[in-house]
Amino acid sequence: MDVEQFRKAGYAAxxxxxxxxxxxxxxxxxxxxxxxxxxxxxxxxAPENGEDFDKIADDYQKVIIPGLTRWxxxxxxxxxxxxxxxxxxxxxxxSSSVANPGFNWSASPACTxxxxxxxxxxxxxxxxxxxxxxSSEVGGGVVxxxxxxxxxxxxxxxxxxxxxxxxxxxxxxxxxxxxxxTHSLGAKAAVVxxxxxxxxxxxxxxxxxxxxxxxxxxFEADEKLGRKPFILIGTVGTTSSGAVDNISEIAQxxxxxxxxxxxxxxxxxxxxxACPEYREALYLPQINEAATSFCTNFHKWGLVxxxxxxxxxxxxxxxxxxxxxxxxxxxxxQGDEGTAIxxxxxxxxxxxxxxxxxxxxxxxSYGVTGFQNHIRKGIKLNKIFSDLVEKSEILSLxxxxxxxxxxxxITPPNEENYTVAAVNQLNLHFHNTMxxxxxIMLTKTDLNxxxxxxxxxxxxxxxxxxxxQAYETIEQVASASIQxxxxxxxx
Amino acid sequence: MDVEQFRKAGYAAxxxxxxxxxxxxxxxxxxxxxxxxxxxxxxxxAPENGEDFDKIADDYQKVIIPGLTRWxxxxxxxxxxxxxxxxxxxxxxxSSSVANPGFNWSASPACTxxxxxxxxxxxxxxxxxxxxxxSSEVGGGVVxxxxxxxxxxxxxxxxxxxxxxxxxxxxxxxxxxxxxxTHSLGAKAAVVxxxxxxxxxxxxxxxxxxxxxxxxxxFEADEKLGRKPFILIGTVGTTSSGAVDNISEIAQxxxxxxxxxxxxxxxxxxxxxACPEYREALYLPQINEAATSFCTNFHKWGLVxxxxxxxxxxxxxxxxxxxxxxxxxxxxxQGDEGTAIxxxxxxxxxxxxxxxxxxxxxxxSYGVTGFQNHIRKGIKLNKIFSDLVEKSEILSLxxxxxxxxxxxxITPPNEENYTVAAVNQLNLHFHNTMxxxxxIMLTKTDLNxxxxxxxxxxxxxxxxxxxxQAYETIEQVASASIQxxxxxxxx
Numbered sequence: 001m002d003v004e005q006f007r008k009a010g011y012a013a014x015x016x017x018x019x020x021x022x023x024x025x026x027x028x029x030x031x032x033x034x035x036x037x038x039x040x041x042x043x044x045x046a047p048e049n050g051e052d053f054d055k056i057a058d059d060y061q062k063v064i065i066p067g068l069t070r071w072x073x074x075x076x077x078x079x080x081x082x083x084x085x086x087x088x089x090x091x092x093x094x095s096s097s098v099a100n101p102g103f104n105w106s107a108s109p110a111c112t113x114x115x116x117x118x119x120x121x122x123x124x125x126x127x128x129x130x131x132x133x134x135s136s137e138v139g140g141g142v143v144x145x146x147x148x149x150x151x152x153x154x155x156x157x158x159x160x161x162x163x164x165x166x167x168x169x170x171x172x173x174x175x176x177x178x179x180x181x182t183h184s185l186g187a188k189a190a191v192v193x194x195x196x197x198x199x200x201x202x203x204x205x206x207x208x209x210x211x212x213x214x215x216x217x218x219f220e221a222d223e224k225l226g227r228k229p230f231i232l233i234g235t236v237g238t239t240s241s242g243a244v245d246n247i248s249e250i251a252q253x254x255x256x257x258x259x260x261x262x263x264x265x266x267x268x269x270x271x272x273x274a275c276p277e278y279r280e281a282l283y284l285p286q287i288n289e290a291a292t293s294f295c296t297n298f299h300k301w302g303l304v305x306x307x308x309x310x311x312x313x314x315x316x317x318x319x320x321x322x323x324x325x326x327x328x329x330x331x332x333x334q335g336d337e338g339t340a341i342x343x344x345x346x347x348x349x350x351x352x353x354x355x356x357x358x359x360x361x362x363x364x365s366y367g368v369t370g371f372q373n374h375i376r377k378g379i380k381l382n383k384i385f386s387d388l389v390e391k392s393e394i395l396s397l398x399x400x401x402x403x404x405x406x407x408x409x410i411t412p413p414n415e416e417n418y419t420v421a422a423v424n425q426l427n428l429h430f431h432n433t434m435x436x437x438x439x440i441m442l443t444k445t446d447l448n449x450x451x452x453x454x455x456x457x458x459x460x461x462x463x464x465x466x467x468x469q470a471y472e473t474i475e476q477v478a479s480a481s482i483q484x485x486x487x488x489x490x491x
Numbered sequence: 492m493d494v495e496q497f498r499k500a501g502y503a504a505x506x507x508x509x510x511x512x513x514x515x516x517x518x519x520x521x522x523x524x525x526x527x528x529x530x531x532x533x534x535x536x537a538p539e540n541g542e543d544f545d546k547i548a549d550d551y552q553k554v555i556i557p558g559l560t561r562w563x564x565x566x567x568x569x570x571x572x573x574x575x576x577x578x579x580x581x582x583x584x585x586s587s588s589v590a591n592p593g594f595n596w597s598a599s600p601a602c603t604x605x606x607x608x609x610x611x612x613x614x615x616x617x618x619x620x621x622x623x624x625x626s627s628e629v630g631g632g633v634v635x636x637x638x639x640x641x642x643x644x645x646x647x648x649x650x651x652x653x654x655x656x657x658x659x660x661x662x663x664x665x666x667x668x669x670x671x672x673t674h675s676l677g678a679k680a681a682v683v684x685x686x687x688x689x690x691x692x693x694x695x696x697x698x699x700x701x702x703x704x705x706x707x708x709x710f711e712a713d714e715k716l717g718r719k720p721f722i723l724i725g726t727v728g729t730t731s732s733g734a735v736d737n738i739s740e741i742a743q744x745x746x747x748x749x750x751x752x753x754x755x756x757x758x759x760x761x762x763x764x765a766c767p768e769y770r771e772a773l774y775l776p777q778i779n780e781a782a783t784s785f786c787t788n789f790h791k792w793g794l795v796x797x798x799x800x801x802x803x804x805x806x807x808x809x810x811x812x813x814x815x816x817x818x819x820x821x822x823x824x825q826g827d828e829g830t831a832i833x834x835x836x837x838x839x840x841x842x843x844x845x846x847x848x849x850x851x852x853x854x855x856s857y858g859v860t861g862f863q864n865h866i867r868k869g870i871k872l873n874k875i876f877s878d879l880v881e882k883s884e885i886l887s888l889x890x891x892x893x894x895x896x897x898x899x900x901i902t903p904p905n906e907e908n909y910t911v912a913a914v915n916q917l918n919l920h921f922h923n924t925m926x927x928x929x930x931i932m933l934t935k936t937d938l939n940x941x942x943x944x945x946x947x948x949x950x951x952x953x954x955x956x957x958x959x960q961a962y963e964t965i966e967q968v969a970s971a972s973i974q975x976x977x978x979x980x981x982x
Contacts, residue, residue, distance in 0.1 A: 001856060003509050006577035010505030013581055017501070017588040018494050031600050035830040038604035044626070046612040050858035053578070056851075060585055064848070067601030071591045079598075084590040086497035087544070090504055094551055096583035097508040099575040099796040100562045101637075107570075109522050110558030113529035121537040135535070145636065146592075148840035156683050163685075171662040171685055184818045185841060191816055192647050192839055193684060194654075194662055299842075305590040307844055325682055327675045328937045333926070339526040348683055348839070349639035350676060351790075353798060357555070360547075365492060367541035435824070446819045 001053060009053050016061065017089065021072070024461070028438035029073040033066060069441070074461040075470060078441040080239070080268045080300045080405075081378075081458030087365045088305030091358040101351035105340035106332045108354065112341055115143055115356035122310055122359060125368050126273040126296070129288035132312040134341070141312040142319075142346040143355045147267035148185040150295035150311040151233060153319065153347055155189045158231035158261035158292070160322035165259060169228055171195065177218065177232040179210045180448075181243055183265065186233050198222060204448060207399050208241050210234065212249030219257060231261040234291075236282050237269025240445040240454070242402025244269070247283035251290035261292040267309070270296020272379070272403050275372050292318070301404065301458045303366065303374060304358045320345045378404035378458040381467050385455060388471045394478050398447055404457040409450065410478045412486065422489050424451040430481040437477075440470055492544060500544050507552065508580065512563070515952070519929035520564040524557060560932070565952040566961060569932040571730070571759045571791045571896075572869075572949030578856045579796030582849040592842035596831035597823045599845065603832055606634055606847035613801055613850060616859050617764040617787070620779035623803040625832070632803040633810075633837040634846045638758035639676040641786035641802040642724060644810065644838060646680045649722035649752035649783070651813035656750060660719055662686065668709065668723040670701045671939075674730050674756065689713065695939060698890050699732050701725065703740030710748060722752040725782075727773050728760025731936040731945070733893025735760070738774035742781035752783040758800070761787020763870070763894050766863050783809070792895065792949040794857065794865060795849045811836045869895035869949040872958050876946060879962045885969050889938055895948040900941065901969045903977065911940060913980055918942040921972040928968075931961055 001009065041063045071082040102111040116134045119141030123132050134140040144150045155176060163169055176197040178186035190197035200218045202208045219229050232254070234245045247264070254260055264270075264287055272278045273296075279285070287294060295311045298304035313319055324345040326335070334340040344350050363371065386401040389408045398407045410430045412418060428451055431444045443454050455470070492500065532554045562573040593602040607625045610632030614623050625631040635641045646667060654660055667688040669677035681688035691709045693699045710720050723745070725736045738755070745751055755761075755778055763769045764787075770776070778785060786802045789795035804810055815836040817826070825831040835841050854862065877892035880899045889898045901921045906914060919942055922935040934945050946961070 014501030092587035
């Protein structure tokens with residue numbers, strides 16, 4: 001493909017993407033395909049000779065589009081939203097056109113420098129303490145692929161710090177701390193690194209958040225067994241219910257455990273710190289005081305296209321001392337002189353994409369005000385939904401709504417006469433019925449044995465009408481589920 | 492930005508990218524900026540209010556373009572090439588427009604299914620054994636971010652397999668095996684996972700490749716000390732000199748060590764397996780016989796834009812048993828029924844980009860024949876360069892050229908009268924002089940104490956004229972370096 005062919009194919013791609021967004025609302029949210037659908041559409045081997053690009057792009061339309069789950073759809077309420085803005089798409093386009101592995105400053109100075117600057121933009125917008133800014137030259141921010149990678153980096157660095165202070169420690173004795181509500185990234189980090197994880201039980205009465213007493217009890221019990229606490233993953237906005245660990249109490253406890261690294265996983269909720277009115281409830285002052293590292297995913301609710309997990313550390317040396325491996329072919333004048341950050345020593349791999357351009361485009365095009373408006377709109381829409389649930393006779397809130405997330409259950413008349421298992425069956429029945437529909441997407445969760453339904457707002461295309469429509473659908477399906485469930489659960 | 496604004500900005504972006512490629516040859520290869528250049532061009536805070544996108548895109552031109560190292564430039568010969576094709580750019584554009592975290596089948600069926608199919612396309616094109624195909628439903632292929640991630644996944648899975656077979660093993664006793672020529676990804680995996688690594692010395696006479704005897708000796712010595720070998724990273728095409736470990740001898744030794752996982756890191760050279768004439772020299776039959784996992788980066792020499800590290804395993808259960816962590820909110824009908832691959836259990840994180848579309852576009856547009864032609868062209872161009880070096884009186888080959896890589900040294904008249912250190916100084920002087928130029932980019936390396944210069948061909952835009960021009964420049968600079976060096980090293 002030469003430059004002029006690319007221009008033609010590029011314009012056509014832009015037009016197709018415009019068509020996609022223009023028709024988005026009419027498309028199903030959930031793909032209707034069955035597993036294995038593509039085998040009949042795509043041959044089992046690459047073609048021997050090159051094909052015309054028009055044909056390839058047509059196949060994108062025929063083969064790919066029908067098999068997409070539309071995370072951009074205004075009626076997508078599953079998991080958490082994923083950022084997809086036109087600014088983000090354009091940034092990915094520019095970034096791809098100058099493809100480079102960006103592992104050190106000289107591999108492409110612009111990539112490193114824009115990351116250094118825009119991560120400071122984000123830190124300031126979120127209200128993080130200046131200690132976390134790259135301009136502090138002590139702490140700093142870095143783009144990771146996902147919150148799982150951010151936590152892996154934090155655990156590796158925490159382990160290195162702990163082992164440097166206590167060289168006699170056996171790997172087998174090291175323990176990662178989290179709660180039963182921590183995202184599976186905690187368990188995965190433990191599995192990847194071959195370390196123990198302790199998931200502390202949290203309770204409904206505490207809104208599923210970790211309290212100081214629970215943490216202290218776990219530390220004390222484990223230390224008696226010779227185990228070594230070295231990192232706590234505190235969550236600000238859990239996936240299941242949006243719970244916010246009590247960072248204030250946690251910080252108090254950690255004063256007695258200076259060897260324990262506090263990593264804050266605010267993958268979803270962290271971007272809400274852009275709005276000053278949520279900072280106290282999300283424990284920003286305590287995070288600024290006590291967190292060793294902090295992570296939020298701009299690719300969730302933060303308008304940036306996947307992947308963009310923003311991670312900050314209070315002391316960059318904790319990363320570089322744990323991760324720096326520099327053979328001669330990677331040595332550069334700038335790295336040796338320390339005049340530039342070599343981000344390869346801030347993450348697990350070596351090569352890295354030029355991703356900061358996405359944040360740059362988004363924050364410039366929206367401005368801080370536009371970004372805040374987007375967050376506030378999600379919270380406002382969720383309030384409309386949760387108010388409707390509160391008034392409903394067959395739906396009930398499981399816990400207070402958290403920012404743009406509502407967790408609810410289908411509750412039968414005279415619920416007290418049924419076992420939890422029976423009501424769980426009702427909720428599973430409801431979720432299965434909803435999953436068979438393609439006009440709305442929700443996910444389920446389990447909160448201490450109770451099956452619940454999550455509705456997460458935050459797609460930039462969702463408006464009040466979609467929320468009201470979602471509520472109507474949910475109530476209708478819930479009502480039908482109750483009728484059908486009652487037939488098998490007559491008291 | 493609404494759809495019509497996006498259409499306008501999108502066309503403009505395509506035009507800018509066309510301009511970039513049209514002017515590429517006239518641009519410097521190496522950016523002329525100094526560390527910190529961007530601080531004067533970009534404010535320290537995000538704007539309060541949104542800005543016009545035309546202004547933002549203009550700033551891309553003013554701020555980013557001057558700070559790029561042009562890996563796409565026909566005179567870029569540093570590191571290894573990085574893929575950047577128009578097909579790859581278009582694929583990234585489409586992929587970004589349907590941003591989704593792709594962690595399981597239902598998160599976007601098309602993403603998983605296209606990866607399943609195109610990784611089989613690639614496996615067939617490279618001549619991998621059917622055991623590695625996804626269609627085998629036993630082994631399979633997966634896209635990782637980089638070769639570092641691929642090796643991390645392999646080491647984690649190898650550790651899990653070893654510990655399952657030998658539950659009494661202490662982490663402290665486990666040893667990763669590699670050579671002194673293995674890419675730093677080996678050392679980094681050890682650092683990340685907190686495991687020991689043994690780098691076996693390799694010799695010039697063996698062309699810096701690992702032999703069976705060296706491996707056996709290392710195993711035997713370590714086992715006497717109670718250490719547990721559990722994985723060997725064998726390299727097919729080292730970064731320093733393109734060395735190919737003797738997989739035939741290695742496979743023989745490993746027959747006696749069935750607990751040791753053989754991971755083949757063919758990050759750079761692996762794509763050359765597309766051409767049948769290189770398969771024997773790259774030990775394809777032995778890889779097919781003995782490798783537990785195999786990795787090659789299509790984003791290097793393989794025409795696919797970063798990131799696209801292709802990894803295959805002989806038994807997918809080795810990955811899923813080591814990495815599967817499935818909380819309720821990630822459970823799906825398809826996952827529970829086993830009708831679809833959930834790729835999140837094949838890599839370290841959770842979320843993953845839709846990357847297979849890049850390979851799909853590239854392999855369809857080029858065809859297998861076009862892909863082979865690209866590889867053969869790189870090797871042919873490198874032969875032209877290495878032939879010139881062989882004929883030169885002041886340059887000499889350090890080791891036989893490997894595929895599209897030549898490693899050479901500047902050799903002064905009567906070299907035998909100088910110490911290695913003195914000749915190293917000459918080569919460093921040469922490399923420093925070259926690094927100060929912006930019309931060509933080369934990297935240096937160290938082969939068993941000798942500083943050498945690498946010239947890696949493979950950018951899809953490099954032609955014979957660029958090779959001859961590069962040679963002329965190198966010879967001129969080398970000649971001047973010798974003159975200046977002789978003044979300080981008069982015998």
